[in-house]
Amino acid sequence: MRPTEMREVVAAGELKGYRFRTERWGLEVLHRITVTGPINLQRRIPLYEATLAANPSANYFCIVDNRAGFENAFSFEDIRYLAEVLKDGGISHLHGVTITDDQEYAKIVELANITVAISSLQGELRSTHDVAEAEAFIQDRLAVFTAGRTL
Numbered sequence: 001m002r003p004t005e006m007r008e009v010v011a012a013g014e015l016k017g018y019r020f021r022t023e024r025w026g027l028e029v030l031h032r033i034t035v036t037g038p039i040n041l042q043r044r045i046p047l048y049e050a051t052l053a054a055n056p057s058a059n060y061f062c063i064v065d066n067r068a069g070f071e072n073a074f075s076f077e078d079i080r081y082l083a084e085v086l087k088d089g090g091i092s093h094l095h096g097v098t099i100t101d102d103q104e105y106a107k108i109v110e111l112a113n114i115t116v117a118i119s120s121l122q123g124e125l126r127s128t129h130d131v132a133e134a135e136a137f138i139q140d141r142l143a144v145f146t147a148g149r150t151l
Helices: 042-051 076-088 103-119 133-148
Strands: 009-015 018-025 028-034 061-066 094-101 122-128
Touching: 009 042, 018 042, 018 133, 028 042, 028 133, 042 061, 042 076, 061 133, 094 103, 094 133, 103 122, 122 133
Parallel strands: 028 061, 061 094, 094 122
Antiparallel strands: 009 018, 018 028
């Protein structure tokens, strides 16, 4: 199936600061998240709870679209806590990309990747301003896992 073809939607919703749609990709799912307001730890936790409820495996794939430029307020401790939320939800592999024009967001991604490494999660997080680059990154990771391999 081509990336532009419609995928089965297994969950969708709106929460304070977010709108999400979870699509089936074989045995995996992709969480497409659009930021709709300022975000912080208290707003991220319900998002993870909602998407984890629709996540059928130990792999978590997401594209976060924050092209609207809403503020992200996350400390290193917040990021560590969120890693624990994912692990407690059964996640062992995390692959995500945030679409943003905020050049400073790369610092949050750097902290998040360090947290992933020290928390015993596997995976990689990225940020980009390019939608096509975000899609290519996630589709590459999904292709690996849907073929039964791991990175």
